[in-house]
Amino acid sequence: MNSSYDVVVIGGGPAGVAAAVAAEKSGARVFLIEREARLGGILKQCIHDGFGLLRFGEKLSGPEYVERYIDMLSGTGIAVSVLTFVTGIKKLTDDGYAISIVNREGASTIITKSIVIATGCRERTAKQVFIHGTRPAGVFTAGNAQYYVNILGKMPTKKCVILGSGDIGLIMARRLTLEGAVVEGVYEVKNSPSGLTRNIVQCLHDFNIPLHLSHTVTRVFGESRLTAVEICKVNEKMQPIKGTERIVDCDALILSVGLIPENEVVYDLNIPIDPKTKGLVVDQSFMTDMKGIFSCGNALHVNDLVDYVSEGAEIAGKNAAEYIMAERKLIKLDAQKNILYIVPQQLDISDAAKLCDVKLYFRSSEDFDNAVLTIDVDGKEFFKKKYAHLRPPEMESLNIDFSNCGLKADSKISFDISRRTK
């Protein structure tokens, strides 16, 4: 079976579903591909609440949030194919792409003008954090443990240690405690937590779970099953300090040590990747350096709120539908040293209408109190905004009108943060 669509969305999580709905609304014939049996992505297992405060003004659980978007698919002409894998994407000579897929009906090819990559992200695993010792059962990523508890209804541990203070780790500390497990402690190699402050409060403080900053797990013990881990203090270079070793008996080590955007599906196309976000480089319509290929959601950069994922995905979906072969004129958005990253990384200045309301997302590179964000265009201050606090784990978003600042092909737009002097 070969068929053709205007927009193919790869990934049926919150980003993919929102992008598909937005693309269809803008008049495109849309095909949505999901490799799992059910749409919803990671939110299927994120049963905790706090989703949707910005989007719906309500505190929803993950399934509730994503099912509201899935409900929007019914009555549309969007073709949805679950249990479907993308095995390759080829660029056609006349603008367009051929996507090879495999599902229960066999292998087939989809021809499309535009693709939205909404493949989400993956968790860093034990192999990526270099822990010594044996290789027993009982080492889980936080998302893996979450799948056991919230989807399968099985407890992966009676007493565990959590390494890393990412939000999923904090959420799992609470979840496992509620279900009767003992969480001996959360250990973070850095000197500040990576998760949101409110999660430190409501997931750890509420349940008297200790958070040990500047600590890491250096070794695991156990043959068939984990029996203990070795904990060490670390110095300012995050190197373990000899003599501070402590053994903690437990049956599981749960890792919450970061997320990496997943873009394997487009590796063969050699689209430029931002080394900071680990996602594809995009302009304000979320188009990558390869014409007709868009990226959104956690595949683009890891978001801390799904509300931002939906918002970005809707922009990507709409633009994928409106995509025409017009020549783009891209200029780079320059992040100075106090900015960890900005998404989009570049601006398409070919169409003034697309400069009026540019959505920008950024993170600071360190903690700032009383800070000022400034945007300079060609050396002149163009925009500034004051912030009481800026922290790397808390993403900020802005809407900027770039239509009246005389952008030219060789313009320089530079972003920086400075401390406000009182």
Place this chain on the structure above:
Amino acid sequence: MIEMVCIVCPNGCLLQVEGATENLTVSGARCPRGKTYAFSELTNPTRSLTTTVKTAFPDSPVLPVRTDGEIPKEKIFDAMKFINSLTINSRIKRGGIVVENIVDTGINIISTSDILIRI
């Protein structure tokens, strides 16, 4: 003065709270909900509870649920104990009530997914 982090929304404002409970001064909040939170936190701390309930259906062994409001913090483990004693036998919809008036709090436990009817 007491400092606390407001957990109402992802902003996580750092609140400085002064005075007795009937006459609180709260600074540091970016919205009025901060003061309400500080008052409740000092008098009767409450939390929403999200968890799962066992089902009789092998295709979805657990159903995600939550409280439809907040319950007193000290009743969380009582609520968990009750919820974990249940098995759901009917294909209940998202938003449907799973437990009425959980552990006498006046708050219901509701389903947060259509997982049982979508399969």
